[in-house]
Amino acid sequence: MSKHALLSPSSSHRWLNCPPSLRLGQKYDDTTSSYAAEGTEAHLLGEYKLKTLLGMRAKDPTANLEYYNEEMEECAESYATYILELLEDAKTRCSDPLILIEQRLDYSKYAEGGYGTGDCIIVSDDTLHVIDYKHGTGILVDANDNSQMKLYGLGALELFDGIYDIETVSMTIYQPRRNNISTFTLSKNELYKWANEVLIPTAKLALDGEGEFKCGDWCVFCKSKHECRHRAEYNLELAKYEFKLPPILEDEDVEEILSKIDELVSWASNIKDYALQSALRGKQWHGFKLVEGRSNRKYINEEEVIKLVKTNGYDPYDHKIKGITAMEKTLGKARFSELLSDLVEKPKGKPTLVPESDKRPAINTAVDDFKEN
CATH class of the missing domain: 1.10.287 (Helix Hairpins)
Known part of the structure; x- marks a missing residue:
């Protein structure tokens, strides 16, 4: 069995918008990256921290994590703490809420062969809450109308709708390295409506290699x-x-x-x-050739360089304060905030032109300021 479903939740944003891309992409080999590997390890650590916090038996994976560092440790702990807070909040509405960790979620009723894994599911009477951990920093992930989260929601409903009187489905993205917690909530009926009117017909188009190509x-x-x-x-x-x-x-x-x-x-x-x-790989492009790009000089043996420079009476080191990110990693986020929060500021960013859909507030221009005065 393939590790991932063809109509997977993580690629749903693509195949729902451009159905033919699903089959077109099958001729290419699967690839991975160090970022994906790091994300997988962060999930393992987060799962361990959460289970430990809940009193469940779990094996500490730290010794086998290639990308483990203090930042990953802090992210995993903050994730576990956040889930515990959600669980405590659920207990105010339900005497015995149910929590599931790394739960397989099957939505094949709507998209043939479709399934995924929900990082955390909390069920409390009429509310189903799906939480997904994101370790990446490159793209800020928004839960609003997020197809991956809606597929997880449908898979969770397949497990619990009928057992619980679920009316509302909440979906949360927890992305600690971007200080991003994003939640999208809709009614169960609205989610079913999307599944029937959008997901079912589009998933069929994708599997059949049909539909229109669309860029985005x-x-x-x-x-x-x-x-x-x-x-x-x-x-x-x-x-x-x-x-x-x-x-x-x-x-x-x-x-x-x-x-x-x-x-x-x-x-x-x-x-x-x-x-x-x-x-x-040997391909010849007409009118082009491979050449060596520019490169920078580097020391062959740094220890020998240090020794010789010192012997001749010079200082081989460049002494300067660590950057904020490096300093935060050295001290840890909590200690960094305790010691240096009053000595750190974030200047205004350089103006940039973005679509109106961007969530950042618009800034005032000189013309705007003149009009206000």
């Missing part, structure tokens, strides 16, 4: 992103502007380009990476 942020994790013709055509639409300077373009033209520019940059980067990796 879900392309980032698509196996065929380097060679997808639809993605290429979508991004090359910008060529109609012939890369004219902005003053020549109408406002509507600039706005259309802005809406696509991030995807265009991502696509171009993917193409360059694909072409390079193919060339390294």
Whole structure:
């Protein structure tokens, strides 16, 4: 049996928006990364911490964790504490709430062969709460209308709807390294409505290799992103502007380009990476060749360098204060906050133009300030 379902929760954002990508991606080998491995280990540690806190027997995995560090320890402990707080809150509404850890959740009733693993499930009378731990820092994960979380919710309902009088499904993303706790709540009937009207027909299209190709942020994790013709055509639409300077373009033209520019940059980067990796395997690209890139000098033997520099009366070391991240890792988050919170500030970030859907508040420009005065 495959380790992951074909219609998996983690890839659902992609196959629900671009159904044909499911079958298209099958011709590519599965790959992993150090980030994924680190995330898996963080889940193992979090599971152990939570079970220990709940008085369950569990084996400490720390000795076998390749990516274990103080930050992972703190994240796992904070996750376990957060779940315990949710459980205590559930007890205020239910005398004996049920908690399940690393529970298999099957939603194959709606998407053939579909299943996943819920990090934590809490059932308390009329409320079903699904919690998913995210260890990554690259992408801030939002629980709002999150398809992965809704699939977990459906799988959990398959287990408990009928046994409990569930009316509400809450879904929470716990992402400690981004200081992100995001919760999305909807009624059981709303979730079933989504399953019947959206999930069932789209999952069938995906399995049949049918439906329309569609580009979006879900392309980032698509196996065929380097060679997808639809993605290429979508991004090359910008060529109609012939890369004219902005003053020549109408406002509507600039706005259309802005809406696509991030995807265009991502696509171009993917193409360059694909072409390079193919060339390294022997592929010949007409008009291009492999050369050595720029490199920096490095010491062959640092200990010998230190010895010789000291012998000649010089200091080989660069003495400076640790950066905030390094200092926080040295002291630990709690001790760092205790000692240095009054000596750390976060300056305003550099202005950047983003879509209106971005959650960050808009900043005032000089023109706005003038109007207010």
